[in-house]
Amino acid sequence: MMDELERDPLLSAALRDAAGPAPEPDWDALRGRIAARAELPLARRRAAVRAPARRAVRALLPLAAAAGIAGVAWTALTPRSPVLTPAERSEIDAAVREGLPDQVHLLLTGEAADAALLDVVDVRAPAERGG
Structure with missing residues:
Protein backbone atom coordinates (compact mmCIF):
# COMPACT_ATOMS: atom_id res chain seq x y z
CA MET A 1 0.00 0.00 0.00
CA MET A 2 1.05 3.53 -0.55
CA ASP A 3 2.06 5.61 2.40
CA GLU A 4 0.25 8.85 3.08
CA LEU A 5 1.75 11.79 1.24
CA GLU A 6 3.49 14.31 3.39
CA ARG A 7 2.13 17.76 2.57
CA ASP A 8 4.38 20.74 2.91
CA PRO A 9 2.44 23.65 4.46
CA LEU A 10 4.88 26.28 3.10
CA LEU A 11 4.60 24.97 -0.46
CA SER A 12 0.81 24.80 -0.15
CA ALA A 13 0.65 28.43 1.04
CA ALA A 14 2.95 29.58 -1.79
CA LEU A 15 0.79 27.85 -4.43
CA ARG A 16 -2.39 29.32 -2.97
CA ASP A 17 -0.85 32.82 -3.06
CA ALA A 18 0.31 32.37 -6.67
CA ALA A 19 -2.77 30.69 -8.22
CA GLY A 20 -5.50 31.53 -5.78
CA PRO A 21 -7.77 29.04 -4.08
CA ALA A 22 -8.30 25.68 -5.81
CA PRO A 23 -11.51 25.65 -7.87
CA GLU A 24 -14.28 23.18 -7.02
CA PRO A 25 -14.19 20.26 -9.44
CA ASP A 26 -17.19 19.96 -11.79
CA TRP A 27 -17.87 16.25 -11.39
CA ASP A 28 -20.89 16.26 -13.74
CA ALA A 29 -18.87 17.77 -16.58
CA LEU A 30 -16.08 15.26 -15.98
CA ARG A 31 -18.56 12.36 -16.01
CA GLY A 32 -20.11 13.68 -19.26
CA ARG A 33 -16.75 13.96 -21.01
CA ILE A 34 -15.74 10.45 -19.95
CA ALA A 35 -19.07 9.01 -21.16
CA ALA A 36 -18.81 10.85 -24.50
CA ARG A 37 -15.29 9.58 -25.15
CA ALA A 38 -16.15 6.00 -24.13
CA GLU A 39 -19.39 5.78 -26.15
CA LEU A 40 -17.91 4.77 -29.52
CA PRO A 41 -15.38 2.21 -28.19
CA LEU A 42 -18.08 0.59 -26.05
CA ALA A 43 -20.48 0.43 -29.01
CA ARG A 44 -17.77 -1.27 -31.09
CA ARG A 45 -17.21 -3.86 -28.37
CA ARG A 46 -20.93 -4.60 -28.07
CA ALA A 47 -21.20 -5.02 -31.85
CA ALA A 48 -18.16 -7.32 -31.88
CA VAL A 49 -19.74 -9.53 -29.22
CA ARG A 50 -23.06 -9.79 -31.11
CA ALA A 51 -21.56 -10.35 -34.58
CA PRO A 52 -20.80 -14.10 -34.21
CA ALA A 53 -24.32 -14.79 -33.01
CA ARG A 54 -25.79 -12.89 -35.98
CA ARG A 55 -23.57 -14.79 -38.39
CA ALA A 56 -24.59 -18.12 -36.87
CA VAL A 57 -28.29 -17.26 -37.13
CA ARG A 58 -27.82 -16.01 -40.68
CA ALA A 59 -26.19 -19.35 -41.57
CA LEU A 60 -28.88 -21.44 -39.85
CA LEU A 61 -31.91 -19.75 -41.42
CA PRO A 62 -31.51 -21.32 -44.89
CA LEU A 63 -30.81 -24.69 -43.28
CA ALA A 64 -33.97 -24.45 -41.18
CA ALA A 65 -36.02 -23.46 -44.22
CA ALA A 66 -34.62 -26.37 -46.22
CA ALA A 67 -35.36 -28.78 -43.37
CA GLY A 68 -38.95 -27.51 -43.17
CA ILE A 69 -39.46 -27.93 -46.90
CA ALA A 70 -37.92 -31.41 -46.79
CA GLY A 71 -40.18 -32.36 -43.87
CA VAL A 72 -43.29 -31.24 -45.72
CA ALA A 73 -42.20 -33.07 -48.86
CA TRP A 74 -41.40 -36.22 -46.87
CA THR A 75 -44.81 -36.34 -45.22
CA ALA A 76 -46.62 -35.53 -48.45
CA LEU A 77 -44.80 -38.16 -50.51
CA THR A 78 -44.80 -41.05 -48.06
CA PRO A 79 -47.48 -43.62 -48.88
CA ARG A 80 -50.46 -43.71 -46.60
CA SER A 81 -51.25 -46.83 -44.67
CA PRO A 82 -53.66 -49.02 -46.61
CA VAL A 83 -57.36 -48.98 -45.79
CA LEU A 84 -58.54 -51.81 -43.58
CA THR A 85 -59.51 -54.95 -45.33
Whole structure:
Protein backbone atom coordinates (compact mmCIF):
# COMPACT_ATOMS: atom_id res chain seq x y z
CA MET A 1 0.00 0.00 0.00
CA MET A 2 1.05 3.53 -0.55
CA ASP A 3 2.06 5.61 2.40
CA GLU A 4 0.25 8.85 3.08
CA LEU A 5 1.75 11.79 1.24
CA GLU A 6 3.49 14.31 3.39
CA ARG A 7 2.13 17.76 2.57
CA ASP A 8 4.38 20.74 2.91
CA PRO A 9 2.44 23.65 4.46
CA LEU A 10 4.88 26.28 3.10
CA LEU A 11 4.60 24.97 -0.46
CA SER A 12 0.81 24.80 -0.15
CA ALA A 13 0.65 28.43 1.04
CA ALA A 14 2.95 29.58 -1.79
CA LEU A 15 0.79 27.85 -4.43
CA ARG A 16 -2.39 29.32 -2.97
CA ASP A 17 -0.85 32.82 -3.06
CA ALA A 18 0.31 32.37 -6.67
CA ALA A 19 -2.77 30.69 -8.22
CA GLY A 20 -5.50 31.53 -5.78
CA PRO A 21 -7.77 29.04 -4.08
CA ALA A 22 -8.30 25.68 -5.81
CA PRO A 23 -11.51 25.65 -7.87
CA GLU A 24 -14.28 23.18 -7.02
CA PRO A 25 -14.19 20.26 -9.44
CA ASP A 26 -17.19 19.96 -11.79
CA TRP A 27 -17.87 16.25 -11.39
CA ASP A 28 -20.89 16.26 -13.74
CA ALA A 29 -18.87 17.77 -16.58
CA LEU A 30 -16.08 15.26 -15.98
CA ARG A 31 -18.56 12.36 -16.01
CA GLY A 32 -20.11 13.68 -19.26
CA ARG A 33 -16.75 13.96 -21.01
CA ILE A 34 -15.74 10.45 -19.95
CA ALA A 35 -19.07 9.01 -21.16
CA ALA A 36 -18.81 10.85 -24.50
CA ARG A 37 -15.29 9.58 -25.15
CA ALA A 38 -16.15 6.00 -24.13
CA GLU A 39 -19.39 5.78 -26.15
CA LEU A 40 -17.91 4.77 -29.52
CA PRO A 41 -15.38 2.21 -28.19
CA LEU A 42 -18.08 0.59 -26.05
CA ALA A 43 -20.48 0.43 -29.01
CA ARG A 44 -17.77 -1.27 -31.09
CA ARG A 45 -17.21 -3.86 -28.37
CA ARG A 46 -20.93 -4.60 -28.07
CA ALA A 47 -21.20 -5.02 -31.85
CA ALA A 48 -18.16 -7.32 -31.88
CA VAL A 49 -19.74 -9.53 -29.22
CA ARG A 50 -23.06 -9.79 -31.11
CA ALA A 51 -21.56 -10.35 -34.58
CA PRO A 52 -20.80 -14.10 -34.21
CA ALA A 53 -24.32 -14.79 -33.01
CA ARG A 54 -25.79 -12.89 -35.98
CA ARG A 55 -23.57 -14.79 -38.39
CA ALA A 56 -24.59 -18.12 -36.87
CA VAL A 57 -28.29 -17.26 -37.13
CA ARG A 58 -27.82 -16.01 -40.68
CA ALA A 59 -26.19 -19.35 -41.57
CA LEU A 60 -28.88 -21.44 -39.85
CA LEU A 61 -31.91 -19.75 -41.42
CA PRO A 62 -31.51 -21.32 -44.89
CA LEU A 63 -30.81 -24.69 -43.28
CA ALA A 64 -33.97 -24.45 -41.18
CA ALA A 65 -36.02 -23.46 -44.22
CA ALA A 66 -34.62 -26.37 -46.22
CA ALA A 67 -35.36 -28.78 -43.37
CA GLY A 68 -38.95 -27.51 -43.17
CA ILE A 69 -39.46 -27.93 -46.90
CA ALA A 70 -37.92 -31.41 -46.79
CA GLY A 71 -40.18 -32.36 -43.87
CA VAL A 72 -43.29 -31.24 -45.72
CA ALA A 73 -42.20 -33.07 -48.86
CA TRP A 74 -41.40 -36.22 -46.87
CA THR A 75 -44.81 -36.34 -45.22
CA ALA A 76 -46.62 -35.53 -48.45
CA LEU A 77 -44.80 -38.16 -50.51
CA THR A 78 -44.80 -41.05 -48.06
CA PRO A 79 -47.48 -43.62 -48.88
CA ARG A 80 -50.46 -43.71 -46.60
CA SER A 81 -51.25 -46.83 -44.67
CA PRO A 82 -53.66 -49.02 -46.61
CA VAL A 83 -57.36 -48.98 -45.79
CA LEU A 84 -58.54 -51.81 -43.58
CA THR A 85 -59.51 -54.95 -45.33
CA PRO A 86 -63.07 -56.17 -44.80
CA ALA A 87 -61.78 -59.00 -42.59
CA GLU A 88 -59.89 -56.54 -40.35
CA ARG A 89 -62.91 -54.22 -40.19
CA SER A 90 -65.24 -57.06 -39.14
CA GLU A 91 -62.72 -58.15 -36.50
CA ILE A 92 -62.64 -54.62 -35.05
CA ASP A 93 -66.44 -54.36 -35.16
CA ALA A 94 -66.74 -57.66 -33.30
CA ALA A 95 -64.36 -56.43 -30.59
CA VAL A 96 -66.36 -53.21 -30.22
CA ARG A 97 -69.67 -55.12 -30.01
CA GLU A 98 -68.31 -57.34 -27.26
CA GLY A 99 -67.09 -54.40 -25.20
CA LEU A 100 -70.15 -52.13 -25.48
CA PRO A 101 -73.88 -52.55 -24.82
CA ASP A 102 -76.01 -53.08 -27.93
CA GLN A 103 -77.56 -49.63 -28.14
CA VAL A 104 -74.26 -47.79 -27.63
CA HIS A 105 -72.68 -49.82 -30.43
CA LEU A 106 -75.61 -48.95 -32.69
CA LEU A 107 -75.18 -45.26 -31.88
CA LEU A 108 -71.45 -45.32 -32.54
CA THR A 109 -71.76 -47.12 -35.86
CA GLY A 110 -74.61 -44.94 -37.06
CA GLU A 111 -76.97 -47.92 -37.43
CA ALA A 112 -79.28 -46.71 -34.69
CA ALA A 113 -82.78 -45.48 -35.33
CA ASP A 114 -83.79 -42.02 -34.13
CA ALA A 115 -85.22 -43.47 -30.92
CA ALA A 116 -82.07 -45.42 -30.02
CA LEU A 117 -80.64 -42.50 -28.07
CA LEU A 118 -83.71 -42.47 -25.86
CA ASP A 119 -83.30 -46.20 -25.24
CA VAL A 120 -79.74 -45.72 -23.99
CA VAL A 121 -80.30 -42.55 -21.99
CA ASP A 122 -83.63 -42.26 -20.30
CA VAL A 123 -84.45 -38.55 -20.35
CA ARG A 124 -87.91 -38.83 -18.84
CA ALA A 125 -88.60 -37.18 -15.52
CA PRO A 126 -88.24 -39.46 -12.46
CA ALA A 127 -92.02 -39.42 -11.91
CA GLU A 128 -92.61 -40.74 -15.44
CA ARG A 129 -90.03 -43.52 -14.97
CA GLY A 130 -91.83 -44.75 -11.94
CA GLY A 131 -89.30 -43.58 -9.42
